[in-house]
Amino acid sequence: MPDLADNDASDTPVIAFFDVDNTLMRGASVFYVGREAWRRGLISWRDIAVFAWHQFRFLAVGENRNHLVTAKERALGLVTGHTEEGLVTLAHDIYDRDIAPKLWPETVALAREHLAKGHEVWLITATPQLVADVIASRLGLTGAIGTKVEALDGVFTGDLDGHVLHGEEKAVVATAFADARGADLELCWAYSDSSNDIPLLTAVGNRIVINADAKLLAHAREKGWEVLPLKRSSIREAKRYVKRQSR
Incomplete structure (x- = not known):
């Protein structure tokens, strides 16, 4: 556990930015969006096979930009024609069924330690x-900055509202976000698994490289x-703990 300094309320805000996929949870969250869509009959076996392949590649060798963009585009396409209210319900189901059991307890503990120190904790993904x-929301964090999808009258069009939040774009958005909140980036934190997040x-x-x-490992070692x-x-031990507590 890194040594986190306390943040006095009168001081400049301190923000901890956490990546999600393979940093906060094992695997790619978008895969579970696809799988839930398949369960609900929104996509075909062919589509879920593509999602499954991207998940396998991600777990085996890490994030590949071409695969990531393809998977994200497919996931964003899933929401076309669906209401925001309906997809919030779907997202909660995905969290309960698929994401919560895949959370890295160490990373969650880090996020909560930041909160305990008075820091803001934002997912950036x-x-x-x-x-x-x-x-x-389910983890009790400050908030999230994600890829936005266009919605008209509460119904998603399937088009992006801006860019996929990835690579250099993450650093640009995080910098602007910190500036808007009056935070000093030198006091802020970031957590990620991917070399694509080196700019962030x-x-x-x-x-902290997770x-x-x-x-990224080679870069992190070079930079110290x-x-x-x-x-x-x-994760297996965390699952066993949850089962013991629920008895």
Whole structure:
């Protein structure tokens, strides 16, 4: 656990930015959006097979930009014609069934430690905003910054409202966000697993590399960044703990 400084309410706000996929949870959240859509008959076996392949590749070798963009575009296309209210319900179902059991307990503990220190904790992710909002809300975090989808009269069009929040775009958005809240980036934190988030990790004064892909791990070692490797056994133990508590 990194040494987190307390934040006096009169001081400049401190923001901790957390990536979601393979940082806060094991795997890609968008896969579970696709799987729930398949369960509800919104997509075909062919579509879910593509989602499954992207999930397998992501777990095996990390985030690939081309695969990520394809998966995100497919996921965003799923919402076309559906209401915001209906998809909030779907997002809660995804959280309960698929995301909560995949959360890394160590990363969740870090997020809660930041909150205990008086820091703001924001998810920053390419995951659709609606899903990211539900994850943040269910974990009691400050909020989420995700990829936005256009909605007209409460119905999603399936088009992006801006850009997929990925790579350099994350750093740009985080910088503007921190500036708008009067935060000093040198006091802020960022957590990620992907080399695509090097711009975000570089933008803040404190960063923790979690489950790093090969490129990010090499970069982190060169820069002397803190590296936190996680093991699936921690998720299994967390599941066992939940079962014991529910008896």
